[in-house]
Every structure is written in C-alpha cells, then in structure tokens.
Amino acid sequence: MAYQNIDGVRVWGKPDEGALVQARMCAENGNVVQTLLMADHHKGYSQPIGGVVVYDGQISPSGVGYDIGCGNKAVRTGLKIEELRPRLSGIMDEIARRISFGIGRVNNERVEHELFDDPDWAVFKAVGSGVHDKLKALAQNQLGTVGSGNHFVDILEEEATGRVWIANHFGSRGFGHKTASGFLNLAAGRDFLANAPGEKMDQPPVLLDLNSELGDMYYRAMKLAGRYAYAGRDYVIQQVLAILGTEADLEVHNHHNYAWKETHDGKEVIVVRKGATPSAPGQMGFIGGSMGDISVIVRGKDSEENRDAYYSTVHGAGRIMSRTQAAGRMNYKTRTRSGGQITTAQMLEAVRQFGVVLRGAGTDESPFVYRKLQEVLDAHAGTIEVMHVLKPVGVCMAGADEFDPYKD
Structure with a gap:
C-alpha cells in the first residue's frame, strides 16, 4: 500500500507534522472509526485540510x-482551444466583469432558485429569533458569487484533445459561514448569532450526536448549505458558457468540505472530509492545481487501497506556504501589504511562462505557494485514475486586496 500508518492515522504522501498532530487529536475525540490524511494535507482549524475523519453516529x-460544501464544478465544452485563443483576453475581461468575486456583487441580477423553498429552512426558525430571515436574505444576495482566497473561475485546455473546459471552485459563501459559526455557538451554549471567541487551530473537534436534536438540525442545515453551494457553482458555469457561446457535454461536480452518510464494511458511518474529494469506484472528480500547473479529472478505482482510504482523495495540490508568508500582512486601513516572500512580478512572470491569461489574484495564490499537483496524484495512484489532464489558459480570481471574511 502507498500509505503509512502513523499512530493509527493512515497518511498518504509526505507527513506534515502540524497536520499529523491535529489528525491524532481528532482520532482521540469521539466515536472515531478511522482518521486519514490525503497527500495534499496541511494544518487547518481543528481538523486538518486534506483530513478525513470517519465517525460512528x-x-x-x-x-x-x-x-x-466548498467544491468544484468542471464542464467540457464543444469548443477547441484554437477557436478561443484569439479572443481569450477579451473573454477573461468579460468573466471578470460579469462574475462577482470577493464579498460584493458586481451585477444586480437577483438569482432565484427552488432551494429557497426547501422545508429545511425551518431549521433556522428553531435556532433563534431573526436567524431565518437574516440568513435567507444573505443567501439570496450572495447566490452566484465566487468569493476570494483560493476561489476561481478557470478556462482550461484538455491536453490530449484541445477541447475547452470551464471549472470553478467555491462554496456556500456567507450563508455557510454563518451556519457553521451558529452551530458552533449553539454547541458551546451561546446564542446562534453571538460573536464567538477566537478559535485555536489545535482545539479538539466539536462533535454532535447525529440522533440528537442539535445534531439533526446541523445535518439538515449542512445539506441545505451544500445544495446552495451546488446552485452557485451551476449558476456561474452557466454564466461562463453564455460568455463563450457554447454548451457543455460532460460535467463533473463534487463537494470537498462536507459530511456524508456512507456505508463502509457493512456499517453506516459519517465521513467528514475537509479538503478531500469523494472517490468511490467510478465516481469522477475535478482536482485543481495552482494557476501555473495542470488540473485533472479523476475517477475512483475499485481497489483495496481506495477502500482503505474510505473512498477519499486529494482536493488540490496542497499549500506549502501560508498566505501571510507569501503575500505579507495586509493593513486594510492603508491598503498596503508588508513582509511577503513572493512579489507580484514573480507571480506574473510565472503565469506568463505557463501561458495563462490572469485576471485578479494575489501573490498568496501564486504557483510558488503550492505543491506540484502530480506529486500528490502519484501518492494516490492506487486509489484514482486520471481521465483528463487539463492546462489552465485563463484564470480569474478576486483582486489581491479584496476583503472577504468568507474566503476559505
């Protein structure tokens, strides 16, 4: 097998000590069946990013x-890259104009969706006065916005065929953030909309019994936020297809921050994946590299190693440099940064050499802050097969100094 078993944690790729400490802590709290680290793992809040924890109940x-519900959607179009290349710069300008990045909305189009009639919105009426109306209004206002941080809209070329793909990466925006913080508040005995104290990266996970009232309410709210994330990604892909004047003939769509009820070894369990992509046999997923690296469409293998991974794989290349290390500290009063290791000139030269037309993005998302995607894919060769290799030709992200409290 390609993974190591370190203190009971199944680890793919090169172990990161900080993430391993967090994974061990997760393994020691609650009804844990198995804890795993995918090859793109690094430290996160409480549970490592690239970490998978399997719970009983x-x-x-x-x-x-x-x-x-943060995740990716990728679609294949009928266009060939040679048709697109002469107008690529203008297309990227139009994407940056029409799609809302950061916290605000650049267009005034109100996005209607059937999910706003979902009966599970009743959860928010039960958790506190005014919560339902506030969160629903926020969700309606932000549906179809991409956000900042590592969230993107990409135009990609399939290396083998020259076919054009579109991909995006973002989640449930302010609605998901408020939902998460609200249930963390309730679990700690605070009001849903209270200001939570500052969290520590290495604090133990917050756990809810699924058959408790609070656990059931969170599960329903989480599923609603997941549907919301899917709807947002669908909307943005449709916008880009309209800009390109084409349609999709294949789509791949996955969450990678979510909890799933699944059956493993004949038993129903809850699989919590944070920055990890589901990879059941035959299931397809999009895994994105940096703006100066390949992305891929993968398919889960029916293998013993994939079963041992609880049908989970990487969600990206994995950071090797923090945002602050790369870009420096941001002073939002003066709108200046200081102390970063990566300059804008370095980033722009790297993406130019890779042949990418870039709109937006800060140095904290430059190719230098990520592993090479092929390294983490090689570590999971026993669990997934690569179906399509995609090279970004156009990347659009929020501007470098866009403030967005919901970015990751």
Whole structure:
C-alpha cells in the first residue's frame, strides 16, 4: 500500500507534522472509526485540510468547517482551444466583469432558485429569533458569487484533445459561514448569532450526536448549505458558457468540505472530509492545481487501497506556504501589504511562462505557494485514475486586496 500508518492515522504522501498532530487529536475525540490524511494535507482549524475523519453516529461542524460544501464544478465544452485563443483576453475581461468575486456583487441580477423553498429552512426558525430571515436574505444576495482566497473561475485546455473546459471552485459563501459559526455557538451554549471567541487551530473537534436534536438540525442545515453551494457553482458555469457561446457535454461536480452518510464494511458511518474529494469506484472528480500547473479529472478505482482510504482523495495540490508568508500582512486601513516572500512580478512572470491569461489574484495564490499537483496524484495512484489532464489558459480570481471574511 502507498500509505503509512502513523499512530493509527493512515497518511498518504509526505507527513506534515502540524497536520499529523491535529489528525491524532481528532482520532482521540469521539466515536472515531478511522482518521486519514490525503497527500495534499496541511494544518487547518481543528481538523486538518486534506483530513478525513470517519465517525460512528457523530458529526463535526468544526470538521466540515466554515465553507460548508466548498467544491468544484468542471464542464467540457464543444469548443477547441484554437477557436478561443484569439479572443481569450477579451473573454477573461468579460468573466471578470460579469462574475462577482470577493464579498460584493458586481451585477444586480437577483438569482432565484427552488432551494429557497426547501422545508429545511425551518431549521433556522428553531435556532433563534431573526436567524431565518437574516440568513435567507444573505443567501439570496450572495447566490452566484465566487468569493476570494483560493476561489476561481478557470478556462482550461484538455491536453490530449484541445477541447475547452470551464471549472470553478467555491462554496456556500456567507450563508455557510454563518451556519457553521451558529452551530458552533449553539454547541458551546451561546446564542446562534453571538460573536464567538477566537478559535485555536489545535482545539479538539466539536462533535454532535447525529440522533440528537442539535445534531439533526446541523445535518439538515449542512445539506441545505451544500445544495446552495451546488446552485452557485451551476449558476456561474452557466454564466461562463453564455460568455463563450457554447454548451457543455460532460460535467463533473463534487463537494470537498462536507459530511456524508456512507456505508463502509457493512456499517453506516459519517465521513467528514475537509479538503478531500469523494472517490468511490467510478465516481469522477475535478482536482485543481495552482494557476501555473495542470488540473485533472479523476475517477475512483475499485481497489483495496481506495477502500482503505474510505473512498477519499486529494482536493488540490496542497499549500506549502501560508498566505501571510507569501503575500505579507495586509493593513486594510492603508491598503498596503508588508513582509511577503513572493512579489507580484514573480507571480506574473510565472503565469506568463505557463501561458495563462490572469485576471485578479494575489501573490498568496501564486504557483510558488503550492505543491506540484502530480506529486500528490502519484501518492494516490492506487486509489484514482486520471481521465483528463487539463492546462489552465485563463484564470480569474478576486483582486489581491479584496476583503472577504468568507474566503476559505
């Protein structure tokens, strides 16, 4: 097998000590069946990013995290890259104009969706006065916005065929963030909308019994935030297809911050994946590299190693440098940064050499802050097969100094 068993934690790739400490802590709290680290793992809040924890009858709001339902959608179009290349710069300008990045909305189009009639919105009427109306209004206002941080809209070329793909990466925005913080508040005996104290990275996971009232309410709210994330990604892909004047003939869509009820070894368990992509046999997923690296469409293998991974794989290349290390500290009063290791000139030269037309993005998302995607894919060769290799030709992200409290 390609993974190591370190103190009972199944680890793919090179172990990161900080993430391993967190994984061990997760393994020691609650009704844990198995804890795992995918090859793109690094430290997160409470549960490591690239970490998977399998529970018997429990769910973890801190494990799922603040960006509930963060994930990727990728679609293949009928276009060839040679048709697109002459107008690529203009297309990227139009994407940056029409799609809302950061916290605000650049267009005034109100996005209607059937999910706003879902009966599970009743959960928010039960958790406190005014919560339902506030969260629903926030959700309606932000549906179809991408956010900042590592969230993107990409135009990609399939290396083998020259076919054009579109991909995006984001989650449930402010609605998911408020849902997560609200249930963490309730679990600690605070009001849903209270200001939570500052969290420590290495604090134990917050756990709810799934058959408790609070656990059931969180599970329903999480599923609603997941549907919301899917709807947002669907909407943005449709916007980009309209800009390109084409349609999709294949789509791949996955969450990677979520908790799933699954059956493993004949028993129903809750699999909490934070920054980890489901990879059941035959299931397809999009895994994105940096703006100066390949992305891939993968498919889960029916293998013993994939079963040992609880049908989980990487969600990206994995950071090797923090945002602050890369870009420096931001002073929002003066709108200046200081102390970063990566310059804008370095980033722009790297993406130029890779042949990418870039709109937005800060140095904290430059190619230098991520592993090479092929390294983490190689570590999971026993669990997934690569179906399509995609090279980004256009990348659009929020601007470098865009303030967004819901970015990761």
